[in-house]
Amino acid sequence: MKRSTIVKDRLADMAADLTPAERQVSDVLLRDYPVAGLTSITRLAEAAGVSTPTVIRLARKLGYGGFPDLQAALRDEASAQIRTPILKRDGWPENRSDSPAFQDFAQAVFANLEGTIDRLDPASFDRIAACLADPARHVVLSGGRITRSNADYLFNHLQIIRPGVTLLSPSANVWPQYLLDMGPETVLVIFDIRRYERDLFRLAEIAKAQKAEIVLFTDQWGSPVTKLSDHVVNALIEVPSSWDSTLAINLIAEALIAEVQTRRWEDAKTRIERLEDMFKTTKLFRKQN
Amino acid sequence: MKRSTIVKDRLADMAADLTPAERQVSDVLLRDYPVAGLTSITRLAEAAGVSTPTVIRLARKLGYGGFPDLQAALRDEASAQIRTPILKRDGWPENRSDSPAFQDFAQAVFANLEGTIDRLDPASFDRIAACLADPARHVVLSGGRITRSNADYLFNHLQIIRPGVTLLSPSANVWPQYLLDMGPETVLVIFDIRRYERDLFRLAEIAKAQKAEIVLFTDQWGSPVTKLSDHVVNALIEVPSSWDSTLAINLIAEALIAEVQTRRWEDAKTRIERLEDMFKTTKLFRKQN
DNA sequence: TCAATCCTGAAGCTATCGTTACAAGCTAGA
DNA sequence: TCTAGCTTGTAACGATAGCTTCAGGATTGA
Numbered sequence: 001m002k003r004s005t006i007v008k009d010r011l012a013d014m015a016a017d018l019t020p021a022e023r024q025v026s027d028v029l030l031r032d033y034p035v036a037g038l039t040s041i042t043r044l045a046e047a048a049g050v051s052t053p054t055v056i057r058l059a060r061k062l063g064y065g066g067f068p069d070l071q072a073a074l075r076d077e078a079s080a081q082i083r084t085p086i087l088k089r090d091g092w093p094e095n096r097s098d099s100p101a102f103q104d105f106a107q108a109v110f111a112n113l114e115g116t117i118d119r120l121d122p123a124s125f126d127r128i129a130a131c132l133a134d135p136a137r138h139v140v141l142s143g144g145r146i147t148r149s150n151a152d153y154l155f156n157h158l159q160i161i162r163p164g165v166t167l168l169s170p171s172a173n174v175w176p177q178y179l180l181d182m183g184p185e186t187v188l189v190i191f192d193i194r195r196y197e198r199d200l201f202r203l204a205e206i207a208k209a210q211k212a213e214i215v216l217f218t219d220q221w222g223s224p225v226t227k228l229s230d231h232v233v234n235a236l237i238e239v240p241s242s243w244d245s246t247l248a249i250n251l252i253a254e255a256l257i258a259e260v261q262t263r264r265w266e267d268a269k270t271r272i273e274r275l276e277d278m279f280k281t282t283k284l285f286r287k288q289n
Numbered sequence: 290m291k292r293s294t295i296v297k298d299r300l301a302d303m304a305a306d307l308t309p310a311e312r313q314v315s316d317v318l319l320r321d322y323p324v325a326g327l328t329s330i331t332r333l334a335e336a337a338g339v340s341t342p343t344v345i346r347l348a349r350k351l352g353y354g355g356f357p358d359l360q361a362a363l364r365d366e367a368s369a370q371i372r373t374p375i376l377k378r379d380g381w382p383e384n385r386s387d388s389p390a391f392q393d394f395a396q397a398v399f400a401n402l403e404g405t406i407d408r409l410d411p412a413s414f415d416r417i418a419a420c421l422a423d424p425a426r427h428v429v430l431s432g433g434r435i436t437r438s439n440a441d442y443l444f445n446h447l448q449i450i451r452p453g454v455t456l457l458s459p460s461a462n463v464w465p466q467y468l469l470d471m472g473p474e475t476v477l478v479i480f481d482i483r484r485y486e487r488d489l490f491r492l493a494e495i496a497k498a499q500k501a502e503i504v505l506f507t508d509q510w511g512s513p514v515t516k517l518s519d520h521v522v523n524a525l526i527e528v529p530s531s532w533d534s535t536l537a538i539n540l541i542a543e544a545l546i547a548e549v550q551t552r553r554w555e556d557a558k559t560r561i562e563r564l565e566d567m568f569k570t571t572k573l574f575r576k577q578n
Numbered sequence: 579t580c581a582a583t584c585c586t587g588a589a590g591c592t593a594t595c596g597t598t599a600c601a602a603g604c605t606a607g608a
Numbered sequence: 609t610c611t612a613g614c615t616t617g618t619a620a621c622g623a624t625a626g627c628t629t630c631a632g633g634a635t636t637g638a
Contacts, residue, residue, distance in 0.1 A: 032368055079321050117395055149438060257532055
C-alpha cells in the first residue's frame with residue numbers, strides 16, 4: 001500500500017497499531033484537524049494528556065522523521081483547505097495553449113479581485129456610494145502617475161451620471177485653484193498606490209483642512225493618505241510582472257458606478273437621454289464634413 | 290477605533306503605519322493567510338526576506354505581546370475557518386453582508402473575465418504582443434467615449450516601456466494630422482465597444498488604406514472595425530447595470546503590458562531607470578515650492 | 579507467581595526559537 | 609551639506625522546543 005500523503009489517512013491506516021497513549025494524541029489531532037497539530041509538541045502532548053515522547057513516537061509511526069515533519073504536513077493541508085476555491089479552481093480551461101506566464105498572470109488577477117472583495121467592508125462601500133450619489137456634493141477626482149487612468153475611468157462614468165464632477169489635471173501646479181473651492185460639501189476621491197506620491201498627500205492635507213470628505217483608493221499596504229481619509233478601499237495589486245495591476249481598483253470603481261447609477265436612477269435617466277440627444281446632434285453636424 | 294480580533298483586519302487597519310520591511314511580512318502573511326504565520330518566526334522572517342526582530346516589531350504593532358501571541362491568534366482563525374462547514378465556500382466568501390446587487394455584479398465580472406480568457410486565441414495574443422514590443426513600429430491608440438479610458442491606461446504603461454507611442458485625442462477633428470504619418474510600420478490600437486462609433490470606423494478605414502496594422506479591442510458582438518482589423522480581442526462586457534464593464538478589456542491590456550515588458554526587458558529596464566531618475570530630479574525641483 | 583515484552587513518562591541534552599540591545603544605514607528636513 | 613529621527617539588521621541572551629536515554633510500570637503468557 002502506498003503511503004498516503006494525508007496525515008488523516010495515515011492515522012486511519014495505523015489506527016489498529018496505535019498504543020492507548022498514541023490514540024489519545026490521534027484523537028486530539030482529529031478533533032480539530034489539522035490545526036490542532038500546529039502548536040508546539042509540548043502543548044499538544046498536554047492537550048492529549050500524554051508526554052512529549054509519545055507524540056514523537058506517533059509521528060515516527062506515521063512515517064515522519066519527527067514532529068516538525070508531521071507539523072509541516074499538517075500545515076500544508078491546512079493551507080490547501082483554506083485557500084479559496086477560485087485559486088485552485090480546476091476550472092482553468094484545459095487543452096489551452098496559453099503561455100504559463102499568461103496563466104500565472106490571470107490567476108494572480110483573479111486572486112487579487114477575490115481578495116479585494118474579501119477585504120472590502122460593505123458598509124464602507126455603501127457610504128462611498130452615498131457620497132458619490134448625493135447631487136448636493138461636488139466630486140473631485142485625482143490620481144497619480146499610473147492611477148490617473150483609474151481616476152479618469154471613474155470620472156468618465158460619473159460625469160455621465162451626475163453633475164458636479166471634476167477631474168484634476170495630472171500636474172500638481174494647477175491644483176491650488178481647485179482647492180480654493182473645496183469645502184465640507186466636497187468629496188475628494190484620491191487614487192494612490194505604491195509608489196505613493198507626495199503631491200497627493202499634500203492635496204489630501206489641504207483638502208482635509210478645508211473639511212472636504214476624502215475617499216481613497218489604494219493598495220493593500222495603504223497610502224499615507226489613509227490617515228487623512230474618511231473612506232478607504234484597499235485593493236490587491238500584485239501580479240507576476242514588474243507592474244502593478246489596478247484591475248481590482250477598477251472593479252470597485254465599476255461596482256460603485258453601478259451602485260450610484262441605481263441610487264439616482266430617475267435623475268440619471270433623463271440626464272443620459274439628454275446626453276444621447278446631444279450626441280446625435282453632433283453626429284448630424286459631422287455628416288456635413 | 291475598537292481593535293479587531295482578526296489579524297487580517299488589524300493588518301489592514303495598520304497598513305498605513307507599517308514600515309517597508311513590516312509590509313513584506315504582512316504580505317507573506319496575507320498571501321497564504323492565516324497558515325503562513327504558523328511556522329517559526331525564523332522561517333517566516335526568511336520567507337519575507339527580513340530579520341526576525343522585524344517580525345516581532347510587527348506583532349507588537351498589531352497589539353500582540355509577541356510573536357507567539359500573534360501565532361495563537363492566527364491558529365484560532367485557521368481553526369475557525371476550517372471548522373465552518375463547507376458553507377458556500379464555492380464562489381462567495383461566507384458570512385458577508387454585501388448587497389445582493391454587489392454580489393451579482395462581482396459574479397458577472399468574474400464570469401466575463403473567464404469567458405474573455407476562454408475566447409482569447411493565445412496565438413493572436415502573442416502576435417499582438419509582438420507588434421507592441423517591436424521598437425521599429427509606431428503605436429497609436431484610440432478609444433471611444435467610454436473606452437478612451439482603456440486606451441489611456443494602455444498608453445500610460447506602454448509609454449513607460451517603449452518609445453514611439455501616441456494616444457489620439459478624443460476629439461476626432463485633430464486625427465487627420467496623425468493619420469498623415471501612418472504607414473505600414475504603424476500599429477493602430479482601437480478600442481470600440483457598443484455603441485460603436487462611426488469616427489473610429491473612419492479612422493480605421495483611412496489607416497488601413499495606408500497599410501497600418503490594426504489591433505481592435507471590442508466586445509463579444511464585435512465592432513464594425515473588426516473587418517478592417519488584423520487582430521481582434523473580443524471581451525465580454527455585460528453586467529447587471531445599465532453600464533458595460535470594460536474590466537475584461539483591461540485584463541487583456543494588463544496581460545499585454547506584462548508580456549511586452551518581458552519581451553523587451555533589457556531595453557525597458559534602462560528606460561525605466563532613466564525615468565525614475567527624472568522623477569527624482571523633478572522631486573528636487575518641487576522642493577522649492 | 580514469574581519473566582518477557584511492551585508502553586510510558588521523567589530527566590537531561592542540544593538546537594532552535596523568541597527576544598533584547600545596540601549600532602549602522604537611510605531618509606527627510608533645515 | 610549636515611543633523612535628527614526612523615528603520616533595519618547583527619549579535620548575544622535566555623527560554624523553550626524537540627529529541628534521546630533510561631527506568632518504572634503495565635500487560636501477557638507460562
